[in-house]
Amino acid sequence: MEQCMKSLYTYLNDHLVDMREEWLKILENSSSNFYSIDKSTANLEELVTAHQILIENVIKVFIEDEAEYSANISKWAVKVAEKRAKDLVPILESIEQLNVVKGILSSYVEKFSEESTDHLTISTLFEWIRLIHYAFDLFVNIFISSYDEYKFQQLTAQQETIYELSSPVIPITKGIGVLPLIGDIDTKRAQLIMENTLKECNEKRFNHLFIDLSGVPLIDTMVAHQIFQVIHALRLIGVKGYLSGLRPEVAQTAIQLGVDFSQIPMFNNLASALESFGLMVNEVKYV
The missing domain is CATH 3.30.750.24 (STAS domain)
Structure with a gap:
């Protein structure tokens, strides 16, 4: 089982570009104000880089122990959340795109099981899909918490500025x-x-x-x-x-x-x- 998971990790890592291209095609029809390939080149490069790092971190759920994986995915979730909050990206748009990426990644897990020469059971496939959901759920929970915390800090700072401006000497x-x-x-x-x-x-x-x-x-x-x-x-x-x-x-x-x-x-x-x-x-x- 452990060897199969390592093989799955290698397969997914080898198809990072393919998954990215599928995601970019979906973005062509996206109605999002932020997640769109019609934006500036700099914005597109940032999206592609963020997508790449997200997938690289998520698929490590198959090779890292839970504590190590949780620490690594948490760091990236906090960083992305602060960036999206700073860019005023609606949180629902970010969650929607995370679900899209999760769907693409899950499809490649299924492709691996279909192409594998090993005799994989349905329960094994379900366990891999469960790990994918666990990985994304962990990321999303930390993302939402960090996003809300950052926005609260922004609002607090803005409120204090308003207070100061509303009492000028x-x-x-x-x-x-x-x-x-x-x-x-x-x-x-x-x-x-x-x-x-x-x-x-x-x-x-x-x-x-x-x-x-x-x-x-x-x-x-x-x-x-x-x-x-x-x-x-x-x-x-x-x-x-x-x-x-x-x-x-x-x-x-x-x-x-x-x-x-x-x-x-x-x-x-x-x-x-x-x-x-x-x-x-x-x-x-x-x-």
Whole structure:
């Protein structure tokens, strides 16, 4: 049995080019945006190389012990998953192509059994097909897990970038800056606002910072607490904080929640806040 499996491995390895050509013919009629031979030469070369390495790794299921095989196929699955996620290839398109490749490989296992001079039993053929399915199932499971993990990391990084961009500290004149807050504020964003605000105020040597809340539709005890925390932390580094633009409905909610803004300098809007420092809005020069 072991010798037959080695012979099968050699047969499949000798027909790598044939299997690749069959796959490329199928790609000619593919409706996939990524898996298409109409793409650039560089993309086609990458697909062919990836296909070659995939098959080379999969067929080793017939000659390697399970632990060694699992380690090798896992490394390749992770690498391919990250590449496909980075290229924004829909995961279903990748799984579809893996099934196509599995079908082609299985057909060559059947060809080997038909051409073999050894007396092979049906159970032997079924065992080989089972190993092929096992190999691809292992690859697909790791591929999906790695693909999802990479996409999650991308989304997390993008979300953090969005958070940072949504809380910009804008210098308007020497020693004075504005922090315009827009949209809902959750715990994660509140923490980033704290970190970014302190860092920016320190680097730009602000003495005064106006936090404008006109774009915040909702305030709760958590948001109010975070605002207090930011202003208190600013005071510790020598920056005086002011609030402006507290919308009527937000102010009403704050009162109902028992939030006390009386210890913080307040302004009706950002324009009046700037005017209190002798800065007319149409004269402000952003620096």
